[in-house]
Amino acid sequence: MFNWETFEPAEYQRSATPSLVKLTTRSYITAEGRAQTHTTDDTFVLLAEAVHKIAAIIADSQNIGIEVAGFKEYRPYPIQAVWTVGGIDEAFKIWLKQPLFIHQETFDAAKKYANLESGLADQIHFEQLAEGTEIQATGSGEIGSKAKTLQTLNAAIEENGYQRTHLDTYRELYLDGLPFSEKTDVLFRLEIDPAIGDPNASVIN
Numbered sequence: 001m002f003n004w005e006t007f008e009p010a011e012y013q014r015s016a017t018p019s020l021v022k023l024t025t026r027s028y029i030t031a032e033g034r035a036q037t038h039t040t041d042d043t044f045v046l047l048a049e050a051v052h053k054i055a056a057i058i059a060d061s062q063n064i065g066i067e068v069a070g071f072k073e074y075r076p077y078p079i080q081a082v083w084t085v086g087g088i089d090e091a092f093k094i095w096l097k098q099p100l101f102i103h104q105e106t107f108d109a110a111k112k113y114a115n116l117e118s119g120l121a122d123q124i125h126f127e128q129l130a131e132g133t134e135i136q137a138t139g140s141g142e143i144g145s146k147a148k149t150l151q152t153l154n155a156a157i158e159e160n161g162y163q164r165t166h167l168d169t170y171r172e173l174y175l176d177g178l179p180f181s182e183k184t185d186v187l188f189r190l191e192i193d194p195a196i197g198d199p200n201a202s203v204i205n
Contacts, residue, residue, distance in 0.1 A: 002074040002099070005175075010203045012078070012175060014138045014185055016149065018156040022194070022201035023131035027098040029055055029107065030125045036089040038144050039180050044081075048094055048178055050116055050124055052079055055096045057110040066109045070101040080173040084166075085145050095129065131171070133199055134189040135162065138175070141182040145170065149188045157190065161197035164190055 004012055011021055029051050035041030039048070059076045061068050077097040084091040098107075107126040116124070135156060139149030150170055157164060173187040174180065192199055 002072060004075060004077055008203075008205070011205055012173070012187060013136065014175065014187075016137050016139065016152070018135050018137045018153055019203075020133065020135055020192075020199050020201040021131075021189075021203040021205070022133045023203075023205055025128050025130040026100075027102060028127055028129050029094075029096045029098065030127050030129070031094045031123050032092065033123075034089050034091050038083075038090065039081075039174075039178060044092060044094075045179075046120065047123060048079055048081075050114070050120055051094050051096050052076075052178075053114050053116075054107070054110050054124060055079075055098070057113050058098065058102055058106055061106065061110065064113065066106065066113065068101060068106050072099070072101070074099055078173050078175050079178060080171060082169060082171050083145065084169045086168065090145070098126075131189070132165070132191050133194040133201060134171070134191050135199075136187055136189040138185050138187045140185050143172065143180050143184075143186055147186075147188060149186075150190070153188060153190050157192060160199070162192045162199055163196040165193050166191060 031047040031051050033043045035044045055076045062071055080095045082093045104126050135153050137149050139147055171189040175185045
């Protein structure tokens with residue numbers, strides 16, 4: 001079975017030491033909203049659970065009658081969210097990466113199988129997205145825009161002459177899943193401009 005943590009340890013590092021990754025276009029299950037209490041906000045929780053449910057169905061597709069050409073057994077990727085700070089709340093976009101052999105028709109079948117309430121189902125999408133060039137590091141038991149790991153990443157950006165592409169946006173990958181706890185590892189990423197400071201990514205995927 002393909003396990004992202006075993007086969008892609010550098011991309012999903014659990015180290016607090018900053019590293020660079022360049023992540024090209026892949027398929028993701030996505031959902032967007034706004035939250036006042038970060039990952040405990042009801043809107044975020046509802047959408048994250050729906051995205052996770054569809055991803056789990058896709059991973060189990062061969063056992064429930066959804067045919068997928070070239071299917072290989074795998075551990076579902078961790079859920080992640082891009083957060084944009086603004087005012088009294090934050091905008092978020094949930095991403096959950098899918099293997100290369102998963103396509104739109106598989107997603108559509110899994111979403112139908114999930115039998116979500118129609119208003120909720122309409123908010124869940126299948127998109128082709130690229131994360132770009134990012135600097136990353138993992139923090140344990142910390143989350144949100146005030147996380148010390150984000151301060152570490154910003155310091156590394158300044159020290160190396162890099163430049164963030166969006167000063168109000170950051171990414172969190174929930175390596176141990178949700179809900180968040182004091183024992184949870186969260187991988188933080190900040191997108192940087194690949195044309196400034198000559199960032200040399202250790203991972204290109």
